[in-house]
Amino acid sequence: MRFTGFWANQLRVLLAAAADVLIQEIRLAADLTSLVISQAWTIRERLLKLGARASSSVCRPVVHLPEAFP
Numbered sequence: 519m520r521f522t523g524f525w526a527n528q529l530r531v532l533l534a535a536a537a538d539v540l541i542q543e544i545r546l547a548a549d550l551t552s553l554v555i556s557q558a559w560t561i562r563e564r565l566l567k568l569g570a571r572a573s574s575s576v577c578r579p580v581v582h583l584p585e586a587f588p
Contacts, residue, residue: 541558544565548554553561571582 538558541561544561545554545556553564556564569584573580573582
């Protein structure tokens with residue numbers, strides 16, 4: 519089944535709209551920071567694109583964040 523029809527395009531539009539709403543809500547929640555006037559790609563680069571290493575210990579999963587992450 520190929521996803522090149524009408525419903526696939528509708529899904530892409532819906533996901534893009536949801537992403538825009540998410541970025542707008544993040545911008546509104548960041549009242550006293552510099553992110554309140556930033557563009558969408560800046561928010562994505564600073565908050566959403568985060569390189570982390572996931573591993574699992576005996577009891578629970580462990581996420582190792584980079585040292586440069588505030």
